[in-house]
Each structure stands twice: as structure tokens, then as C-alpha cells.
Amino acid sequence: MPNVTNEEAKAEVPVFANPADAPAKGAIARALDSDIFHSFLKSKVTVVAAIGTIVLFFLAFMAPWIAPHDPFDLSTISIMDARVPPVWMEYADPRFLLGTDDQGRDLLSGIFYGMRISLIVGFCSVIAAAILGIGLGLVAGYVGGRTDAIIMRIADIQLTFPAILIALLIDGAARGIFGALDREVFSFYILTFSLALSFWVQYARTVRGSTMVEKNKEYVQAARVIGIPAPIIMLRHILPNVTGPVLVIATINLALAIVTEATLSFLGVGMPPTQPSLGTLIAIGNDFLYSGEWWIAIFPGLALALLVLNVNLLGDWLRDALNPKLR
Amino acid sequence: MIGFAIRRLVQAVIVMLVVALLAFTLFRFVGDPVNQMVGIETSLEEREALRERLGLNDPIPVQFARFIQNAAQFDFGTSYQFRQPVSDLFLKRIPATLELSFMSALFALVVGIPMGIYAGLNRESWVSKLFLSVSLVGISLPTFFIGILLIFLFSVTLQWLPSFGRGEVVQVGSWWTTGLLTVSGLKALVLPSITLGLYQMTLIMRLIRAEMLEVIRTDYIKFARARGLPDRLVHFRHALKNTLVPVITITGLQLGSIIAFATITETVFQWPGMGLMFLQAVQNVDIPIMSAYLLLTAFLFVSINFIVDILYYLIDPRLRVERA
Numbered sequence: 001m002p003n004v005t006n007e008e009a010k011a012e013v014p015v016f017a018n019p020a021d022a023p024a025k026g027a028i029a030r031a032l033d034s035d036i037f038h039s040f041l042k043s044k045v046t047v048v049a050a051i052g053t054i055v056l057f058f059l060a061f062m063a064p065w066i067a068p069h070d071p072f073d074l075s076t077i078s079i080m081d082a083r084v085p086p087v088w089m090e091y092a093d094p095r096f097l098l099g100t101d102d103q104g105r106d107l108l109s110g111i112f113y114g115m116r117i118s119l120i121v122g123f124c125s126v127i128a129a130a131i132l133g134i135g136l137g138l139v140a141g142y143v144g145g146r147t148d149a150i151i152m153r154i155a156d157i158q159l160t161f162p163a164i165l166i167a168l169l170i171d172g173a174a175r176g177i178f179g180a181l182d183r184e185v186f187s188f189y190i191l192t193f194s195l196a197l198s199f200w201v202q203y204a205r206t207v208r209g210s211t212m213v214e215k216n217k218e219y220v221q222a223a224r225v226i227g228i229p230a231p232i233i234m235l236r237h238i239l240p241n242v243t244g245p246v247l248v249i250a251t252i253n254l255a256l257a258i259v260t261e262a263t264l265s266f267l268g269v270g271m272p273p274t275q276p277s278l279g280t281l282i283a284i285g286n287d288f289l290y291s292g293e294w295w296i297a298i299f300p301g302l303a304l305a306l307l308v309l310n311v312n313l314l315g316d317w318l319r320d321a322l323n324p325k326l327r
Numbered sequence: 328m329i330g331f332a333i334r335r336l337v338q339a340v341i342v343m344l345v346v347a348l349l350a351f352t353l354f355r356f357v358g359d360p361v362n363q364m365v366g367i368e369t370s371l372e373e374r375e376a377l378r379e380r381l382g383l384n385d386p387i388p389v390q391f392a393r394f395i396q397n398a399a400q401f402d403f404g405t406s407y408q409f410r411q412p413v414s415d416l417f418l419k420r421i422p423a424t425l426e427l428s429f430m431s432a433l434f435a436l437v438v439g440i441p442m443g444i445y446a447g448l449n450r451e452s453w454v455s456k457l458f459l460s461v462s463l464v465g466i467s468l469p470t471f472f473i474g475i476l477l478i479f480l481f482s483v484t485l486q487w488l489p490s491f492g493r494g495e496v497v498q499v500g501s502w503w504t505t506g507l508l509t510v511s512g513l514k515a516l517v518l519p520s521i522t523l524g525l526y527q528m529t530l531i532m533r534l535i536r537a538e539m540l541e542v543i544r545t546d547y548i549k550f551a552r553a554r555g556l557p558d559r560l561v562h563f564r565h566a567l568k569n570t571l572v573p574v575i576t577i578t579g580l581q582l583g584s585i586i587a588f589a590t591i592t593e594t595v596f597q598w599p600g601m602g603l604m605f606l607q608a609v610q611n612v613d614i615p616i617m618s619a620y621l622l623l624t625a626f627l628f629v630s631i632n633f634i635v636d637i638l639y640y641l642i643d644p645r646l647r648v649e650r651a
Binding site: 161173259266267269286290292305308 | 342345346353357463464466467468469470471472475476478479483490583584587588590591594595605606608609610612614617621624625628629632
């Protein structure tokens with residue numbers, strides 16, 4: 001089967017008599033004809049995961065427009081609707097497809113909004129970790145010597161501890177320092193910061209390795225000879241050449257960040273119940289598990305698992321597709 | 328060998344000192360120890376006297392040295408929440424955590440290794456594919472949600488197993504308590520051990536499978552087959568033995584993360600171990616417990632890394648040649 005799609009795809013590419021005509025194709029057409037796109041179409045699981053991811057992202061980011069209810073609008077929720085079961089069970093209410101939580105908020109809408117918060121925290125922390133890691137990795141690889149030794153020793157030490165433990169410790173310390181401040185406002189920043197600090201090492205190690213290879217190539221030496229300052233060489237010349245692996249790490253880390261965020265929120269040190277992420281929703285539902293109201297915890301959990309599984313599958317494929325050894 | 332061990336030991340000590348500095352910074356500068364110990368109506372003079380008595384007015388390096396000296400003697404100060412020495416609190420909870428960690432490591436090995444061998448030997452069978460798909464789902468499910476699912480299934484719906492606590496425990500020796508000797512204690516261990524060990528199990532399974540696939544292709548296995556040795560002998564005597572080296576190292580390193588992830592499992596199952604206490608300390612900003620936990624786990628991780636490094640050196644002769 002895969003061979004057929006390959007052949008068809010090749011047949012569709014027009015053969016140019018004059019090679020100069022070829023680059024006239026648009027960027028999208030070129031992307032659709034790339035190796036990576038072909039390997040994408042070959043893997044059915046990946047196509048399904050990509051569609052799943054797009055659907056989940058759409059539901060999450062469009063939550064205010066497509067969710068059946070607004071869980072933050074106090075005028076529409078009523079405590080009388082609390083803990084209504086999903087529609088296919090007895091005593092259900094057709095307004096609430098997946099039932100309601102302990103405060104009468106529609107669970108389906110809650111999941112959309114919660115996924116939105118989980119994804120925002122995930123993306124922000126991945127970006128922050130990437131900036132921190134890439135920056136330190138570039139400096140360590142380019143400058144070398146003692147700077148390199150210090151940065152990489154810190155990375156080594158941190159790598160011996162699991163990320164969740166580091167995030168917990170930073171979160172605890174931040175609570176001690178900012179204890180008096182408003183938790184509702186600062187939870188998001190503390191959470192993003194502690195996740196970023198626990199995930200930067202991988203980026204730094206990868207970027208450092210590639211930087212050390214790139215820095216000895218002619219184009220970097222040429223740039224140095226004509227007197228371009230080091231920061232500009234790092235950012236304008238080396239950085240574009242070391243970003244490939246970073247993309248893979250970022251995708252896999254997004255899944256990890258979402259799980260870690262959910263775990264911290266579940267443990268009660270992440271997002272507060274007023275801005276519930278998926279983990280917070282599960283934590284709320286956990287209290288009602290024993291009284292038979294299982295849907296409050298289980299549905300947000302399944303949404304979380306689905307989200308992480310799809311992103312993980314995409315990350316796995318991206319890692320294999322960008323790895324020239326496996327081609 | 329001795330030179331290698333000494334170099335590693337020096338590195339380990341440096342790591343411990345850095346972690347101790349972090350723990351000290353946390354202990355000394357996050358949350359004022361004096362404010363936590365006195366009431367609102369305590370006068371400034373009394374506070375100052377307490378500061379002097381606690382040595383908080385000494386130069387920082389002196390305080391750090393005293394902190395290390397105390398920590399080396401297992402003295403981490405007094406918990407803000409419980410008003411008890413932190414070391415006593417930890418001693419009471421260490422058995423619960425170690426027992427849980429040990430049982431989940433056992434579960435991961437006993438279930439993961441056979442699954443990995445099977446999946447490696449029968450690559451195309453649907454059972455292997457099922458194992459792989461299940462392991463992918465296992466990796467994607469967060470630990471705490473696995474725990475909730477297990478509780479929902481086995482405690483709430485079927486009512487087979489308890490969902491919280493250690494059950495009945497028996498005192499062994501002066502401070503060790505064990506749940507391994509009573510029926511309710513063993514029952515209480517089942518769900519938390521599976522929750523904690525599931526991730527490690529999938530990891531070991533995938534590792535053994537990958538190693539098996541690689542080893543089975545090597546020449547000495549082909550030669551063993553050509554000699555007409557029975558499959559059982561080839562698979563277990565020749566192939567499995569060579570896959571175990573990476574498994575030992577990974578298992579060793581994973582032991583540390585089992586103890587760290589015990590924090591989550593202990594919270595889900597209200598398991599009275601160190602992890603649960605650490606989490607409550609984070610929620611209540613109980614700094615002495617936090618810094619003690621940091622030091623203890625760091626010590627554990629550094630020791631495990633050290634032992635694994637030495638084992639590596641003993642198992643893999645190539646390392647020795649390079650150094651010589």
C-alpha cells in the first residue's frame with residue numbers, strides 16, 4: 001500500500017525540462033511534496049493522531065464559542081443542577097450531555113475550557129523552557145570552557161531528579177516567597193515557571209551538541225573573521241541550523257508538560273478551582289468517586305488521556321521522520 | 328578501578344554539597360524560621376533573643392556549616408505544622424514508602440520482563456502488538472489517573488480491594504512497620520503498587536523487546552541455532568543474558584523515580600509515607616520537611632547513580648580499557 005501512494009505522488013509531480021522552472025512552485029506545494037509529508041501519509045496512526053489533535057485543539061481554543069454552557073457565568077449555573085449524571089443514565093438532564101459537577105457546571109463545557117487552560121499552560125511552559133534551554137545551550141556550546149562546564153554540570157545535577165519533583169519543590173518555594181500574594185493571579189505564572197525550569201535541560205543538551213559541531217564550520221568562522229559580534233553569530237547564523245531536533249523535543253515535551261501540569265493541579269498545587277484545568281477537574285471529581293458520581297472525575301481524565309496520547313503519537317512520528325538514520 | 332571509584336565519589340560529594348546549599352537556602356531564606364515558631368504577640372526583644380539562640384545572626388557560611396553538620400546527623404530541625412522533629416516524622420514514614428516502592432519495582436520486573444521477551448521473540452503476533460498498544464496507552468495515562476481508574480473499578484464498583492491506607496501493620500524491630508504480614512496489609516498494597524509500577528513495567532517491557540530484537544539478529548545467536556541448540560536454550564541462555572545489562576542499569580535508575588513518583592501514588596491512595604508528608608509540606612509551606620525531603624531524595628539518587636556507575640564499570644570491560 002505505501003508504495004502505491006508513493007508512486008502516485010511521484011507521478012503527479014510535473015517533470016520540468018528546465019530545472020529553473022521548478023522553484024516557481026509555492027511553499028505549500030513544496031511542503032506537500034516533501035519527504036516528511038510522504039512519511040506522514042504512509043503512517044495511518046499518525047494521520048489519525050493529527051486529526052485527533054487538531055479536533056481537540058479546536059475544541060479547546062474555540063471553547064467560548066462552541067461550548068454549550070459557560071462554566072464561568074455564575075448567572076447560568078444553579079446548584080440545583082449539581083451532580084446530574086450523563087444523559088444515558090437515570091435522572092439525567094438533556095441539557096447536560098456528560099452531566100454536571102458538584103457546583104452544577106456542565107461537564108462537557110468544563111472539559112473544553114479545562115483543556116484550553118491545560119494547553120495554554122503547556123504551550124507557555126514549553127516555549128519558556130525552549131527559550132531558556134536554547135539560550136543556555138547556545139552559550140555553553142559556543143563559548144565553551146568554564147561557562148560550558150558550569151552550565152552542563154547544573155544540567156547533569158538536575159537530570160538526576162525527576163521533573164515532577166523539581167516542579168513541586170519550585171512550586172513550594174514560590175508559595176513561601178509569594179505566600180501573601182493572590183493565588184488566583186499567580187498560580188498560572190508559578191506553574192509555568194516551575195514547569196519551564198524542570199524541562200530546559202533537554203533543549204540545552206541538544207542545542208549545545210549541535211552548536212559545538214556548527215561552530216567549527218566555515219560559515220561561522222567566516223562570520224567571525226569579518227567581525228560579527230558573538231551574540232549575532234549565535235542567533236542569526238547558528239540558531240537556524242540547530243532547530244530541527246528542538247522541534248521534536250518540544251512536541252514530546254508538550255505532552256509531558258500537559259501531564260505534569262495535570263498532576264500538579266490534581267495534587268492541589270497547580271491551577272485553582274476557579275480556573276480549572278483538566279487536572280483540577282479530576283481533583284474535584286475525585287472527592288465524589290466514592291459516592292457513585294464517577295463521571296465528574298472520569299470524563300476529564302479520559303479527555304486528558306486522549307489529548308496526551310494524540311500529541312505523543314505525533315511526537316513519536318516526528319522523531320522518526322526527522323531522524324535521517326531511520327530513513 | 329579505585330581511581331575511577333574515587334573520581335565518582337568526589338563528583339557525588341560535590342552534587343550533594345550543591346543540593347545541600349539549595350536546601351539550606353530554602354530553609355534559611357524562604358519563610359522566616361522565627362515567624363513560624365512564635366505567636367503574633369511575641370515582642371521584638373523575644374524574637375531577637377530567639378534569633379540569637381538559633382544562631383540566625385551568625386555569618387551565613389557558619390550557618391551553612393552547622394546545617395550540613397546537623398543534616399549529617401539526621402537532624403533537620405522542627406516541622407512547622409507538626410511541632411515535632413522532622414527526623415522522627417520521616418523515620419515513622421520511611422517503611423511505608425520503601426515497602427510500596429519495593430513492591431511496585433517487583434511488579435514491574437515480574438510482569439514486564441516476560442512480556443518483553445514474548446514481544447521480542449514473536450514480533451508479528453497480535454499479542455505482541457496488543458502489548459505495545461497497551462504500553463503506549465499506559466505511558467499516556469498520568470499516574471494519578473491510573474490510580475483513580477483502579478480505585479473506581481476495584482474499590483468502588485467491585486469492592487474487592489481497599490482504596491486508602493496501609494491496612495493492618497505489624498511492628499518489626501524498634502521502628503520498622505510492615506504490611507506484608509497481614510491479609511489486609513497485603514490487600515492494601517495491591518492497587519498502589521500496580522499504579523506506581525505500571526509506567527516502569529511498560530518501560531522495561533519496551534526495553535527488553537528492543538534489546539531482544541537486536542540480540543536475536545547477531546551472529547552468535549545464528550551460530551547457536553546452527554549448532555542445533557533448542558530454542559529454549561538459545562532464547563534464555565544466550566539471548567536473554569545479553570539483554571539484561573541495560574535492564575539492570577535502567578531498573579537501578581528507575582528505582583529513584585519510583586520513590587519520587589510515590590508522592591503522587593501516596594496522595595491518591597492516602598498512603599502514609601514520605602511522599603504524602605512532602606506534598607502536605609508543599610501545600611502548607613512547611614520548609615524544614617521540604618528541605619529534608621530534598622536532601623534525602625538527593626542522597627538516594629546520588630547513591631543509586633554511584634552504585635550503577637560502579638556496576639557498569641564492573642560489567643562492561645570496554646570502560647576499563649579506555650581508562651587504562
